[in-house]
Amino acid sequence: MARYSYKFNLIDFWRIGELESWYEHMAEKGYILHEMGRMMSKFKKGEPQALTYRIEVTPKQHIEEDHLHLLEDSGWDYVSSEQFFHVFCAPKERNVPEIHSDPTEQAESLQPFFKVMKRNAMIATFIILLCIPLLIFNFFISEAPLYFFLAEDSFMTYIPILFFFIILFDSWRGVFKLKQLQRQLQNGIPIKHQVAFKRRISVFLVVLMIAFVNFISILFSGVEQISYDEIKGEAPVVRLESIETDSTLHYDEELVNDVEAGRTLFLPKVVNSYESKRSKQLRYEYDGMLYEPSITNDYYKMPFSNLTNAFLDSLIEYNHFLTSSNAYVEHGSNYFDRLIILEEGDLFRHIFVTKDEHVLNVMYHGFATTDELIEQIEKTFKQMKGMDD
């Protein structure tokens, strides 16, 4: 019963000598190369053997029959192929002469493969160039980057671009290193086969780690529908009933009412609620329509309180767009760390408060006064678990 073991290569394709050394080293430990892959190699567990490995590079992604048989007739055993690379081995005691006796000729044999590598690097570069305008927009034109980063996991949009940059860098590095190898061969210096190999954290692993972070954040982030009862005590949400006096206010199918709670990768808690009701008797003076107050609560919990001020500034900048106004005024407060108010006309109030790691943003449209609002906000804060009165 053959036992197989898989190992990540962690050696760049252009480190031909190191790959050969690594396979030789593995054979010494009893792991005989069975198949070579792009990222991993498959080994057959057996007795330790003293084997020499050589990698032959071909102009096409397969080896010609006569090429293969010429090597075999010369005493080299065929092991495996991966695109342009073909692995051969021979027991050391067989004393098989080198596959390449002329380094200059070997440099020539690498040329078609080099051309393909260069072409791939060009394609990757072209794709990145297309992405540059998008990047410029994201970094220089978009506002409130911290808000998007913390509250909307905006880093996720950068991840595919990060991938591309890593692949681009790796592609060109491979091209340059291969050219270096070619030059070395052209100068008559053969590939160092006994070179000490180092299995490095390769590009592949970096990409894997980033994908993992991405996956984790998708798993944990997100908001779900929730009821007011469920968030009571967990988040400071101001209800209309606590500030409205009209007893005929009721919900209606036509009116938007929504509560969502969840988290993002960085913010342990996020709650967004929108509540609106309509009166049966009260009307607006200016147009006679039935009174319809509404309140938005956006609550954000910071992972630690040092982040609060920076986040608040970004949050205001973000909301700045929605209300397009400059008239945010900072007030002192006995209770809150920061209190910022915008009043527009008689009916619209936009209030930002922070305390420790809690940030709340309330938008209200209705007859209640600013003071009444602030009083209620303070009450809901105190009702939260863990808050001292």
Add this chain to the structure above:
Amino acid sequence: MSYSGGPMTEAMYYVLLALMRPNHGYQLMQLISQVSNGRVEMGPGTLYGVLTRMEKEGFIRITGNDGRRKTYEITAHGKLALKTEYIRLQSMIADSAILEE
């Protein structure tokens, strides 16, 4: 590095020489070693590279292909290049009389 007249590499010269009679792969390697009295030991990878290149450039041609191996022989063009190189090398030896003193 295509051949464009002028000095030939040693590998090319011996391959053309050996292919004055049709031959293939491994036997070719052994013949080259014999002809050069063991001085030129060509690796199979090197040989294959030289054969492919010279076939493309018309110095040799494929006369047989049984799937496993290709049999090559020299062409008129190849013979001419070989002769030219031979004469050049002879001249070099003749001019080096001073080394015989």
